[in-house]
Amino acid sequence: MKSGKLIGIGVGPGDTELLTIKADKTLKSVPVVCAPRSSSSKPSLALSIVQPVLDEREEGYEVMEPLFPMIEDKNELEGYWDHAADEMAQRLNEGMDLAFITLGDPTVYSTFSYVSSRLKAMGFEVEIVPGVTSFTGCAAASGIQLADKDEIIVIVPKVDERLAQILPHGDTFVIMKTSRHSDELERIISEDNRDKKVMSVQNCSMEDEKVFEGFASDKKYLSTTIVKFSDKN
């Protein structure tokens, strides 16, 4: 029997309508949908985004929700990923295609790579359906042009010294998960003397989306800050 294929699907920043047509079609036809969750008590956000699409399906399908907890211990984490990959491999061996859904895009800070590298190594076929990233979603929401002409865009997942070091070399910075490090971010950005525009977006493209000028200090998980510098030269 032919093995099934692993399909990594980016579901976009939050609004179900920001799924691609390809993601929509795939999710309406695959026998297994895999939605990782960070805690057994918290539902998967990616799953809630695609739920309206799954609800339109007529025939049955299976939902797997492997646990990918947010822990620091690398060995323990790898144990969770190994376990998830083994469970997914079972379905693939039974000839079923499996859609693994992730927020935004599967190649950008997503858990997809941890399972896809394992399943690729086991010999399974892997396909990626790209999605709208949270940073273009945030740019759209805040009306900021990320880049024109020769401008360099930098995506930074963490506020630390590396951000300070790269800052003089880029034009637009998309900084993720900023709310817990708002003061440090403000300090780093204020040390750059170029003209700048700062916008923050919380819960991008979702019903409770908030867009505002300046830095995000509210301790929400999904907040992103865009800093756009402009030279007056």
Place this chain on the structure above:
Amino acid sequence: MKSGKLIGIGVGPGDTELLTIKADKTLKSVPVVCAPRSSSSKPSLALSIVQPVLDEREEGYEVMEPLFPMIEDKNELEGYWDHAADEMAQRLNEGMDLAFITLGDPTVYSTFSYVSSRLKAMGFEVEIVPGVTSFTGCAAASGIQLADKDEIIVIVPKVDERLAQILPHGDTFVIMKTSRHSDELERIISEDNRDKKVMSVQNCSMEDEKVFEGFASDKKYLSTTIVKFSDKN
């Protein structure tokens, strides 16, 4: 009469199925679709991507194809943008919504900002429907994980000295329009001693897509190179 709204729509990297559901719905309902083209003899690539969607429409619609030539003279260029914005303003003043389509995403190296800033200044409402960017499309095609954990992504639209300067500070580099500067790019990248993987994609997600390891030297317009460094520490 209420004015129409300008809607910037990202149509994704090339495959019609990478349009979002929202883009699909919008393109099936707006009275005017605006597709800029760089030459009067060359059809708009963005328009060819959405054509299958437009072909499903039952009622009529208007297609505007303003000329945005690839010229260097800034005053002359601004004349073209002014002219396009004025024509678009006419339709908006007649109460019609207008979808302006761009490859990839409207906030990333797109001509959308040139007209949207003008129409915003005239007082018209502007909305953006984000799209799949060419760089996540290319990452999906080449199977490269753009970033995990704390890795910094840098998007560079041009091969020049600024790339060499920012190189030590980032982990993954997406370099656009590389084929005309393939030798210089190779020289800059080879000077970085980190372990690296280099993949190039031509005509991403289109029927004649080519994905290969190394640099792109074929003089195609739409080629993108992804360089991913890894520290062995």
